[in-house]
Amino acid sequence: MNLKTVVGLVFIAGFSGLLFMNFGQQVSGYMSFAEAEETGQTAHVVGTWAEQEPMRYNRAQNVFTFHMKDKKGNVRRVRYSSPKPTNFEQAEKLVVEGRATGGGAFEAKNILVKCPSKYNDAKGLARKEERAGG
Amino acid sequence: MNWLAGAWAVFKKDLRLELRSRYALSTLLLFVLAVTLVVLFGIGDAPLTGEVETTLLWVVVLFAAALGLGRAFVYEEEQGTVLLLRLHTRPSMVYAGKLLFNTLLVGALTLVTAGAFWLMLGLEVGAPGLLLAVLALGALGLAGATTLLGALLARAGTGGGALLTVLLFPLLTPLLVSVVSASQKALAGVAFAAAREELLTLVGFAGVTITASVLLFDYVWEE
Numbered sequence: 001m002n003l004k005t006v007v008g009l010v011f012i013a014g015f016s017g018l019l020f021m022n023f024g025q026q027v028s029g030y031m032s033f034a035e036a037e038e039t040g041q042t043a044h045v046v047g048t049w050a051e052q053e054p055m056r057y058n059r060a061q062n063v064f065t066f067h068m069k070d071k072k073g074n075v076r077r078v079r080y081s082s083p084k085p086t087n088f089e090q091a092e093k094l095v096v097e098g099r100a101t102g103g104g105a106f107e108a109k110n111i112l113v114k115c116p117s118k119y120n121d122a123k124g125l126a127r128k129e130e131r132a133g134g
Numbered sequence: 135m136n137w138l139a140g141a142w143a144v145f146k147k148d149l150r151l152e153l154r155s156r157y158a159l160s161t162l163l164l165f166v167l168a169v170t171l172v173v174l175f176g177i178g179d180a181p182l183t184g185e186v187e188t189t190l191l192w193v194v195v196l197f198a199a200a201l202g203l204g205r206a207f208v209y210e211e212e213q214g215t216v217l218l219l220r221l222h223t224r225p226s227m228v229y230a231g232k233l234l235f236n237t238l239l240v241g242a243l244t245l246v247t248a249g250a251f252w253l254m255l256g257l258e259v260g261a262p263g264l265l266l267a268v269l270a271l272g273a274l275g276l277a278g279a280t281t282l283l284g285a286l287l288a289r290a291g292t293g294g295g296a297l298l299t300v301l302l303f304p305l306l307t308p309l310l311v312s313v314v315s316a317s318q319k320a321l322a323g324v325a326f327a328a329a330r331e332e333l334l335t336l337v338g339f340a341g342v343t344i345t346a347s348v349l350l351f352d353y354v355w356e357e
Binding site for chain 1: 185308311312315318319322324325328330331332334335337338339341342345346348349
C-alpha cells in the first residue's frame with residue numbers, strides 16, 4: 001500500500017463518517033419544538049403529555065387541544081383536528097407530526113401514541129395502573 | 135508538465151470544445167426551458183409551496199445532469215483522442231480537469247434552472263446565501279459522482295447509457311434527499327445553522343465521491 005492509498009482511505013473514512021452521521025440525523029428527523037419553530041416546516045416532535053396543563057376536546061369544531069413537553073423541557077400547546085387518540089393518558093411517549101404555527105402553538109396533523117407494553121414491562125404496567133387509578 | 139498545469143490544460147481543452155460545439159450547453163438549456171414551460175403552463179395560477187418548487191427544481195437538475203454529464207468521456211472515445219490524453223497526461227490530471235469542467239457545467243445548470251424558476255414561477259427565496267451554498271455543494275457532489283461513472287460508461291461502449299442510470303441513481307439518493315431538504319429550508323429563510331446537517335451531509339458526500347474517484351480513476355483510465 002502506498003501513501004496515496006492510505007491517505008485516500010483515511011479521507012474516505014472521515015468523509016463517510018460525516019456523511020452517515022448527519023444523514024442519519026436528518027432522516028430520523030425528530031426535532032424539538034424550538035427547532036420546529038425555526039424551520040417552519042413539517043416536523044416530528046417527541047415528548048410527553050404535560051398533565052398539569054389544561055386539556056380539552058371541542059366537540060363542535062372537532063379540535064383536541066393539549067400541552068406537550070418535548071425532550072428539552074419546553075411546553076407547547078398542541079392543536080389536533082380530531083378526537084382524542086385512544087390510550088392518550090396511558091402513553092409514556094408522544095410523537096406529534098405537524099408544524100409550528102407561532103405564538104407557542106403547534107398544529108398536529110398526526111399523533112402517535114407510544115404505550116408501555118402490557119406483557120413484559122412490569123414497571124410500565126405499574127405506572128399505567130397508577131395513572132388509570134388516579 | 136506539472137500536475138496543476140496538466141489538469142488546467144485538460145479543463146481548458148474541454149471548455150474550448152464545449153464553446154465551439156455548444157452540444158451540452160444547448161441541450162441542457164433547451165431541456166431546462168422546456169420543463170419550466172411545462173410546469174408554468176401545467177400549473178397555471180395554482181399556488182406552489184416551497185416543497186413542491188424545490189422538488190421540481192432538483193428533478194430538472196438531476197435529469198439534465200444525467201443527460202449532459204456522461205458526455206465528457208464518451209466524447210474522447212468518439213473522437214479517438216483517448217490514447218493521446220493517456221500518452222501526454224497522468225490519469226489524475228485528466229480526472230481533475232474533467233471534474234472541474236463538469237462542476238462548472240452543473241453549477242451553471244443549477245443557476246440557470248433556479249433563475250428560470252425564479253423568473254417564471256416566482257420562486258421566493260428567504261435565504262439566498264444558503265441557497266447558493268446548497269446549489270454549489272450539490273453541483274460539486276453531482277459532478278464528483280458522475281465524472282468517474284462517465285469514464286466507466288465510456289469504456290463500456292454502446293449500452294453504457296443504461297449503466298449510468300443504474301449506477302448513478304442509487305448512489306445519488308443521500309445527495310438528493312439532503313439537497314432538496316436544504317433548499318426547502320433556504321426558501322423558508324432559515325439561518326445557516328438550521329441547515330447544518332444537510333450542509334455537512336453534502337460536504338461528506340462530495341468528499342467521499344471525489345476521494346474514491348481519485349483512488350479508482352487510475353484503474354478505469356488505464357487498460
